[in-house]
Amino acid sequence: MGRRPVEKFSRALRRRAQVCFWQRSPAGVNSSAVKTVAAAAAAGDGGGSVAHSRDAARENAATGDAIHPTSTTATTFFPSIMGERDDGIIHANYSLRQALARGAPETRLTRQVRHAIEHSTGKAEALKAFQVLLQADGEGPTAATFKMLSATLLQHHVEQRVGQAGFQRALMDAVGYEGDRWQSLSEEERSTFVNYTCRMTERWAERGSSYNKLLGFSQEGADNEIVARAEYQMRKCGIMVLASSLADLMHLDITWSTALHLFNFAEELQKDIPPPMEMTDRLMGLMTGYKSGLGGSRPWMRALELYQRALVSGYDTTLTTHTHALDALWRSADNFHRVHTSLSSYHRRWVWEKALKISQIVQDTPRLLVTGEEGCAYAESVVKTLTASGRWSEAISFIANLDTSNSDVSFRFLVPTAETYVFAIAGCHTAGHAAHGEALWTIFKETYTLRSLHSEALLIFLQSLRHVVRTSPIVGSLVEELVRDGKGLERQAAVASLQLLSSNHVKTREQRWVLATKLLDMYDANPWPQQPLARKTELQTVFRCCHLISAMECPDGKRLLTKLRKQLVDVFGSLSAEVEWLEDTSIYALQMTSNWEEAISIYDQAVGRRKPKQVPYLPIPLRQAKMMLVEALVRSCRVMEEDGESFLVDEDTQEAGRDAAVVLTERALAVTRAVYGSDDTFPHHLYAELLVIQATCAGSSSQRKLHALAAMRHFSQASAELIGRHLVSQTATALSLTEVHVENALLAGHATLRYATLSQRKSNRKAAKIRSGLEALVW
Known part of the structure; x- marks a missing residue:
């Protein structure tokens, strides 16, 4: 930024201090001028007195602020002449305060920069034009400049989301007329349309990501840096920025922490007036919205605090405000669908009671109509809270009642979204009701596909299928559909698909190891986690699934492990931690193998040849590894016993099979005694x-x-x-x-x-x- 705006601001501060000094000492430097004007007025010389007072005012203006007109100076410096009753002679200048609030007056360069920002083709070009103004000597941005910058950045953001052609088409549809008279929209009209389009699409839009060099992976908030720079310039210039400009910046692709900085800045600008409800809704939406990629934290407790403040702020709350409050309740229990994760009954009851209070507030507010896009989003949040509280049957009943309105008219007011169906299905799966989930899936397929879902909703759906892999016949076909469409998957969704394929109860048409190879390619296309513990846990999960799939489809499944090992060695080296994790997770193959020789070989390689100091670093406890070995030996003996129970072979063959089974059983008993010894966990x-x-x-x-x-x-x-x-x-x-x-x-x-x-x-x-x-x- 140039040195002129900073100098101008410091000059204004000195001017303000000078005015305060004049207020404290009324008999100061201008007392002679006051006496001269008073004497002239008493003498009755109208023209001369006016001219003399004008000269005195001009002289005072030359020593003070030259941009103030003569009448303003006379009014400010000589209140007794204007009939004011205040005892002080010098007062704070209202025009000075207004000038400080507006910043520097618009110059030719300022107008050129505004024009360049308005006609820019992207965010980078708009910021480049804004940077020209910051680097100019003696120039500075105004409130109108910041307003144009925020509106233009938001328009470019919407064009990136819906496409430039789609945005122009939607704009022409909104205008509704192609005549020359309506072709040119005003700045306010275009800004209003852009803001409306952004709010209508940001709930289900995939959030962008930016690569963080320090962390080594992509994260949410692709526009965090842009918004932070704009906020810094707003604070530095000391300009009274419009709340609409801050609201437009909040609708960019930012995280909730960056939006919270803007929210606090809006509170600082008007300490007695809370920020508008649009900013509150956007901040709550960022605190409770869907995640993408690695995602980030979702402070649902702070979102509920904002909701309580919004209820007593004096503003009219919108249906979106209550929708985000329900999303905050769901966020408090967003792991309800995970295997080996159970919510306490107290927390479920708390979610249910809070959801009832919010829905009662909506019902008691006549102006809130649960219709349209906002109504569909509200219905989706209601279903999410119902499933999070464990009431899957109420969620199904709520979906069944969405097609009817309060007045029982013939047309439909609300249409269930794809996420609404999926959360109800996930609730059924979590409760173990595969039949209800399959029935809802049949209805879902008539309108939507799996690619209609948000990435986090798709992940929740895939993870909920692990509850019903034994009873649901649609798991294998769903995974095959996701792999074959060629659209790729996010990292966590690929891991969930591998976990489903590694189950022996999932049936697929195509070979598992072929599907697993494609899923590994999708996983590799995403950035891997960089935190050591998270990286180890997730990669061990992926390697475990690969070992299980390879053991189920032996010998063709060996190709999967061969390709995976070669890739790890080429990228990380043969002595890397990733290759070591791949070798350690081979112990999981004992869960699927039915060959006793292979089971003993796997156990000996993973445990027997391992140094005693390294045994505690196995991915599973040693007692579990021993148990898996004995279970593999029992499975091999069962297979041998079943193969010997054939009535279509001669007695010699039956006798040989019986002898082989006896030998195998004796060997299994001996191995079990040798592995356990006098262990208490026998x-x-x-x-x-x-x-x-x-x-x-x-x-x-x-x-x-x-x-x-x-x-x-x-x-x-x-x-x-x-x-x-x-x-x-x-x-x-x-x-x-x-x-x-x-x-x-x-x-x-x-x-x-x-x-x-x-x-x-x-x-x-x-x-x-x-x-x-x-x-x-x-x-």
């Missing part, structure tokens, strides 16, 4: 199941009964809930008993059987101690 239920399989494959009746009794002892030391019906049946067959007897012993008499088993173990330990003592005495 998997008794899995060990008992291996004994049951061994008893089933045993050749003699005595061996079957011996293994079955050992299995019952281990069943007694495990939880009764882990004993399945098929295990009871196999145990009864091995013991040549009825299932009722075995069920009474294992389930009904589980506590008695456990007491007997533990008592027998205790007596055996005492006998072993006595024998060891006698042997030591004998030796």
Whole structure:
């Protein structure tokens, strides 16, 4: 900025101090001029007195502010002549205050800069023209300059959002006439149209992002720097900026923190008058709106505080104000759809009660009509709060009543948005009602597609599907549809899709590893998280899904891991942390593999060959890794047992299969004992199941009964809930008993059987101690 505006402001401050000094000393430098004018007036010499007073005023103006007219100076310096009753001679100059508020008067360069800003083709060009004015010597921006800058920046922002051709088409539709008379719109008319278009599209518009060099990733607020520079110049110039200019700047692509600075600046300009409701609505919308990309924080508590201030501000609240208040309630419980995340009943009840109060305020305000675009947004927020509070059935009923109005007319007032349907579906999925969710999905497909959703709403929908992967048949087709359309996915949505594909219950037409390869490409197209802990957690999740998919579709699935490892080595190096995480997450393949040799190899590579100091750094606890190994061995024994139960092979083949099953079971039992040893977390239920399989494959009746009794002892030391019906049946067959007897012993008499088993173990330990003592005495 040039030195002239700063000098002018300091000069104004000195002028104000001088005026205050003159007010305190009325008999100062101008007392002689006052006496001269008074004497001339008393003598009755009209023309001479007027001329003499004019000369004195001109002389005072030359020593003071030359831009003030003579009449103003005379009025200010000689209040006794004008008939004022104040005792002081010198008063604060009203025109001086107005000049300070307006800033410097418009010059030729100022008008040229305004014209250049108005006819700029983009935000960068408008800022470049504004920078010319800041660098000029003796020039400074005015309130009109800032008004034109903010309106032009907002117009360029809307053109980027809807397209320049679409903006011109909408503008002509708004004009409604193509004649020459209406072709040229005034500045106020164009600004009003731009503001309306921006407010109508900003709720569902994808928020932009800018690359942060310090953080190393893209984040929200692509226009934060532009708005911060404009606000700095407004504060530096000391100009009374219009509230509409600040409101236009708030509608740019900024974060809520930048908007809060503008909101506070508006409060400082008019301390007794709160900022207009448009600024409050925009700030609440930024604090509770949808996220995109990495997103950012959403201070829902501050949004509720703004809502309470808006209710008592004296302004007329809009339907958007109450909509953002409902969004704030949803933000307080926006993780209701996540797996392994449950909200407390108290918080759900609190959300429900607050939502009822807000809706009651809307109903009690006759001027608030729940219609049009604002009504659809309000209905969407109501559904979001209903699902967040756990009332999915009320959400479905609310959607069913959207097509009817209060007066039961034939046409529809409200149409459910795509997000309205999706949040209701997510609420059904979270509660485990896959049938209701599938029915709503059928209605959703008639009007919208998955690409109609905002990115965060799509992420919520994908994450809610994890609740119903066992019962919903549409999960696989949805993931395939997202992968095949070629439009890409955001990073978190790609991770959620990989998690769905890694489930063994999801069925797809195309091979999983092919879909996973495409999803990895979509994931790689987004910036990876740079915070160490967040990066490790997310990449381990991605690598775990890849290992599970590879194990499910072996041997073709190995191509997925080969390609992924090669890419990581090429980018980060063979000794990087990313490659180490890929190798560590191979332990998750034990969840899907049914090959005992591969299971032992995976465990040995991930745990056995690992240094003891590095074992605690596994992605899962060691006891869980041991449990996964034993479960993999049990699955392999089941597969071997099922393959041997064929009646279409000869006896020799059956005998060979039975012998192989016996050998495999003995090996699995030996590996289990070797891995656990005397560990307290011994998997008794899995060990008992291996004994049951061994008893089933045993050749003699005595061996079957011996293994079955050992299995019952281990069943007694495990939880009764882990004993399945098929295990009871196999145990009864091995013991040549009825299932009722075995069920009474294992389930009904589980506590008695456990007491007997533990008592027998205790007596055996005492006998072993006595024998060891006698042997030591004998030796």
